Amino acid sequence: MRRHGPFHPRVHWAAPPSLSFGLHRLLLLRGTRIPLLHHLSLDGGMVNPPGVSESIGREAFGPPPASSDWLPARWRNGRSGWPRARLCPGWTAAEEGRSSTLGGLLGRQRWLLRMGAGWLGAPMERHGRASATSVSSGGEQAAGGPEGRRQEPLRRRASSASVPAVGASAEGARRDRLGSYSGPTSVSRQRVESLRKKRPLFPWFGLDIGGTLVKLVYFEPKDITAEEEEEEVESLKSIRKYLTSNVAYGSTGIRDVHLELKDLTLCGRKGNLHFIRFPTHDMPAFIQMGRDKNFSSLHTVFCATGGGAYKFEQDFLTIGDLQLCKLDELDCLIKGILYIDSVGFNGRSQCYYFENPADSEKCQKLPFDLKNPYPLLLVNIGSGVSILAVYSKDNYKRVTGTSLGGGTFFGLCCLLTGCTTFEEALEMASRGDSTKVDKLVRDIYGGDYERFGLPGWAVASSFGNMMSKEKREAVSKEDLARATLITITNNIGSIARMCALNENINQVVFVGNFLRINTIAMRLLAYALDYWSKGQLKALFSEHEGYFGAVGALLELLKIP
Amino acid sequence: TYGSTGIRDVHLELKDLTLFGQRGNLHFISFPTQDLSTFIQMGRDKNFSTLQTVLCATGGGAYKSEKDFRTIGNLHSDELDCLTKRLLCIESVSFNGQRPQKMPSNLDDPYPLLVVNIGSGVSILAVHSKDNYKRVTGTSLGEGTFLGLCSLLYGCESFEEALEMASKDDNTQADKLSHDIYGGDHERFGLPGWTVTSSFRNMFYKEKRESVSKEDLARATLVTITNSFGSVARMCAVNEETNRVVFVGNVLHVNTLSMKLLAYALGFWSKGQLKALFLEREGYFGAVSALLGLTNFS
Numbered sequence: 001m002r003r004h005g006p007f008h009p010r011v012h013w014a015a016p017p018s019l020s021f022g023l024h025r026l027l028l029l030r031g032t033r034i035p036l037l038h039h040l041s042l043d044g045g046m047v048n049p050p051g052v053s054e055s056i057g058r059e060a061f062g063p064p065p066a067s068s069d070w071l072p073a074r075w076r077n078g079r080s081g082w083p084r085a086r087l088c089p090g091w092t093a094a095e096e097g098r099s100s101t102l103g104g105l106l107g108r109q110r111w112l113l114r115m116g117a118g119w120l121g122a123p124m125e126r127h128g129r130a131s132a133t134s135v136s137s138g139g140e141q142a143a144g145g146p147e148g149r150r151q152e153p154l155r156r157r158a159s160s161a162s163v164p165a166v167g168a169s170a171e172g173a174r175r176d177r178l179g180s181y182s183g184p185t186s187v188s189r190q191r192v193e194s195l196r197k198k199r200p201l202f203p204w205f206g207l208d209i210g211g212t213l214v215k216l217v218y219f220e221p222k223d224i225t226a227e228e229e230e231e232e233v234e235s236l237k238s239i240r241k242y243l244t245s246n247v248a249y250g251s252t253g254i255r256d257v258h259l260e261l262k263d264l265t266l267c268g269r270k271g272n273l274h275f276i277r278f279p280t281h282d283m284p285a286f287i288q289m290g291r292d293k294n295f296s297s298l299h300t301v302f303c304a305t306g307g308g309a310y311k312f313e314q315d316f317l318t319i320g321d322l323q324l325c326k327l328d329e330l331d332c333l334i335k336g337i338l339y340i341d342s343v344g345f346n347g348r349s350q351c352y353y354f355e356n357p358a359d360s361e362k363c364q365k366l367p368f369d370l371k372n373p374y375p376l377l378l379v380n381i382g383s384g385v386s387i388l389a390v391y392s393k394d395n396y397k398r399v400t401g402t403s404l405g406g407g408t409f410f411g412l413c414c415l416l417t418g419c420t421t422f423e424e425a426l427e428m429a430s431r432g433d434s435t436k437v438d439k440l441v442r443d444i445y446g447g448d449y450e451r452f453g454l455p456g457w458a459v460a461s462s463f464g465n466m467m468s469k470e471k472r473e474a475v476s477k478e479d480l481a482r483a484t485l486i487t488i489t490n491n492i493g494s495i496a497r498m499c500a501l502n503e504n505i506n507q508v509v510f511v512g513n514f515l516r517i518n519t520i521a522m523r524l525l526a527y528a529l530d531y532w533s534k535g536q537l538k539a540l541f542s543e544h545e546g547y548f549g550a551v552g553a554l555l556e557l558l559k560i561p
Numbered sequence: 562t563y564g565s566t567g568i569r570d571v572h573l574e575l576k577d578l579t580l581f582g583q584r585g586n587l588h589f590i591s592f593p594t595q596d597l598s599t600f601i602q603m604g605r606d607k608n609f610s611t612l613q614t615v616l617c618a619t620g621g622g623a624y625k626s627e628k629d630f631r632t633i634g635n636l637h638s639d640e641l642d643c644l645t646k647r648l649l650c651i652e653s654v655s656f657n658g659q660r661p662q663k664m665p666s667n668l669d670d671p672y673p674l675l676v677v678n679i680g681s682g683v684s685i686l687a688v689h690s691k692d693n694y695k696r697v698t699g700t701s702l703g704e705g706t707f708l709g710l711c712s713l714l715y716g717c718e719s720f721e722e723a724l725e726m727a728s729k730d731d732n733t734q735a736d737k738l739s740h741d742i743y744g745g746d747h748e749r750f751g752l753p754g755w756t757v758t759s760s761f762r763n764m765f766y767k768e769k770r771e772s773v774s775k776e777d778l779a780r781a782t783l784v785t786i787t788n789s790f791g792s793v794a795r796m797c798a799v800n801e802e803t804n805r806v807v808f809v810g811n812v813l814h815v816n817t818l819s820m821k822l823l824a825y826a827l828g829f830w831s832k833g834q835l836k837a838l839f840l841e842r843e844g845y846f847g848a849v850s851a852l853l854g855l856t857n858f859s
Contacts, residue, residue, distance in 0.1 A: 400792065400796060402789065402792060403785065403788060403789075404702075404785065404789060408785070412710075415714060415778075416713055416714070437709070438701070439681055439682070439705055444681065452684075452696045454699075458701075459682075459701040460681055460682040460701060460705075461680075461681035461682040461701055461703055461704075461705030461706060461709075462682075462701045462702050462705070462706045462709070463705065463706045463709030463710050463713065464681045464682070464701075464703075464705030464706065464708075464709055465709065466708070466709030466710070466712050466713050467705065467708045467709055467712055468595065469712075472712060472713065480713070487701065487702065487706070490701060491700065491701075491702060491789065494698065494700060494793075495792075495793065495796070498698060498793070498796050498797070498800070499796070501800070502796065502799070502800050
């Protein structure tokens with residue numbers, strides 16, 4: 001019985017436990033400290049005091065004996081009674097931790113150089129913290145052992161960006177003590193190589209589970225050597241082939257081929273970035289597929305953002321035997337946007353705007369160079385709308401939002417016109433005339449409302465004409481669809497304008513899948529913003545609209561600052 | 562009642578008023594704009610023009626129907642001027658969110674004030690003094706939208722009917738709440754689980770469409786519209802640095818649901834900084850001021 005609402009607010013949660021209650025207790029008994037974070041290793045065993053570390057350069061000399069390698073520990077399947085842990089990207093520093101401090105630092109430097117400012121243009125700091133800090137902490141704190149592990153407050157569900165190498169290092173040390181494993185005993189050279197270069201294992205995914213659509217970005221490596229290919233695990237190969245040779249998956253999954261980013265270098269590997277989406281409704285099917293294809297055996301990290309990452313976390317675990325690394329959606333959004341903008345779109349500009357938006361014939365889509373991005377107003381139009389003011393790479397805030405977003409457009413359209421897909425709704429809207437449905441200023445005033453500068457064609461009351469029976473009978477489904485689109489778009493534009501005014505920002509970027517193939521809305525936003533602000537505000541759009549969250553999640557996986 | 566649609570709000574009658582040196586009662590009557598032509602016809606039939614009276618009119622319709630009114634004689638006053646000139650706060654009312662009760666509140670020192678006029682559409686005015694005000698912004702999602710959508714969604718015939726249905730049920734069937742997307746609160750940005758993240762979003766799913774009732778839809782519509790202009794009002798209040806927001810308009814006429822929602826939402830999202838105020842004679846201020854404008858012509 002859900003009588004929620006402003007008068008019966010639900011009990012607010014504390015952070016959802018990422019471990020089961022039983023596990024908490026068990027770990028308590030074992031005397032380990034319990035940061036309730038996703039990087040926690042649940043392999044049990046006492047925390048290793050510093051000093052017990054593997055010899056330096058283990059990785060450099062080929063596959064180490066299984067018994068003391070942490071890899072098999074990760075491969076242990078959880079059915080032995082211990083739920084398997086998924087380290088978040090913090091594990092890369094585990095290698096550091098196990099080696100002596102010096103070796104660790106050298107390794108870190110190598111990694112840094114690779115990740116450094118060179119190929120990314122302006123170096124991007126990790127959100128909220130300078131990379132340098134965690135680097136050094138990774139090196140030093142290895143000696144500090146578990147005491148160095150930072151405790152995050154219970155309530156934070158935020159990204160593990162801040163998860164220090166520290167914790168991971170301690171765990172890495174701990175793992176070495178584990179005894180028998182049920183996992184494979186030989187380690188492929190590819191994996192070792194990956195580890196040596198501090199890369200997460202393939203496949204590399206970024207997932208954004210929104211209210212309506214799931215966005216998936218997949219990095220397809222193109223520089224696979226023959227040797228690597230030979231050693232590649234079968235399921236990994238089949239995933240790669242499945243994703244790259246199809247453009248449609250099942251009946252609802254789609255790969256946006258035109259958005260593919262070619263020849264990208266990520267984490268030292270060259271490859272293509274693919275953009276895939278499917279309805280959140282089909283999430284259970286996706287998880288089921290993951291189970292059938294034995295995703296869990298790949299021991300890859302699934303970095304996911306969006307509300308669904310929290311909502312489906314349990315399902316992923318129980319059905320797919322996969323643990324999600326949950327990240328905050330707005331953090332990922334910002335990260336994703338800044339990254340994609342910096343790498344460009346296969347040589348073209350990512351960002352664009354409309355010239356002459358109101359004129360169908362003269363309207364042109366022109367590239368926009370976002371070289372001075374800050375401050376920026378980011379309007380993310382998904383199922384709902386969030387508006388963020390971005391002042392710098394690490395400094396942004398959520399200004400406000402509105403519940404009348406893409407979901408409203410879609411839901412109302414479904415109710416009013418019986419359409420079943422977003423494309424259908426848009427198609428109907430393109431053929432309709434909203435002025436039959438809406439009450440305009442001239443319908444009330446007989447002309448302009450000059451005193452306050454309201455032109456006669458401005459909408460005074462959305463759906464205002466629908467109170468009258470004759471008018472209701474005279475409108476078509478297309479008119480209704482159009483009116484819904486106009487209403488939602490105008491509302492968003494108006495709120496965006498007010499926020500821009502409040503925050504003193506004159507660049508407004510609209511992203512989100514509501515704008516996908518939705519030229520009507522984009523042009524309307526461009527026009528409205530320009531008109532009502534008397535040319536002060538500029539509406540900008542982006543080619544990869546809805547995928548930034550997923551890209552941000554992928555970047556988090558690769559720990560790219 | 563007058564004809565089939567005109568209504569005199571007897572409970573709002575102001576007795577023993579002194580106006581222009583005369584004592585009397587002030588009556589408040591409303592009828593749908595659609596019937597304006599009938600009204601004008603009646604004026605013609607009853608030979609209004611022979612009375613040589615001045616008819617002060619305001620509102621958009623004053624401009625639109627000007628030609629028709631000429632037969633009876635009229636004068637314009639600007640709609641928003643009228644509204645702000647005389648905010649006769651006979652009794653202003655505020656709701657205290659959690660335990661909604663009417664509390665009389667004083668508008669002794671009214672300025673600065675944010676006035677949200679909810680008609681077919683919504684205009685938001687920042688009032689700094691009796692003569693100094695500006696129209697800050699507006700939104701097209703107002704009472705007209707609520708009624709229009711209700712009529713479309715399930716063919717309701719009147720405002721009262723729509724409100725009655727809305728008061729019955731649960732909007733969470735039609736809307737997608739934060740809870741539905743996050744499985745709980747989105748703490749990072751302080752969004753509790755019962756926040757609506759996407760109005761009507763659930764209507765995409767066929768099963769939900771079939772299981773939702775008219776009452777749910779009515780409620781969802783009302784909540785959506787109310788939240789929308791409530792949110793805009795809040796942003797304006799922050800921008801204009803006022804902490805009192807007066808909502809006027811007929812949609813609030815007998816609409817305690819909207820009033821409670823506005824009072825609660827404004828208080829919640831502003832962390833108690835903003836106060837939502839309502840007035841007893843919500844929709845009549847324009848008319849009252851037009852009447853008072855008569856002084857200029859006597």
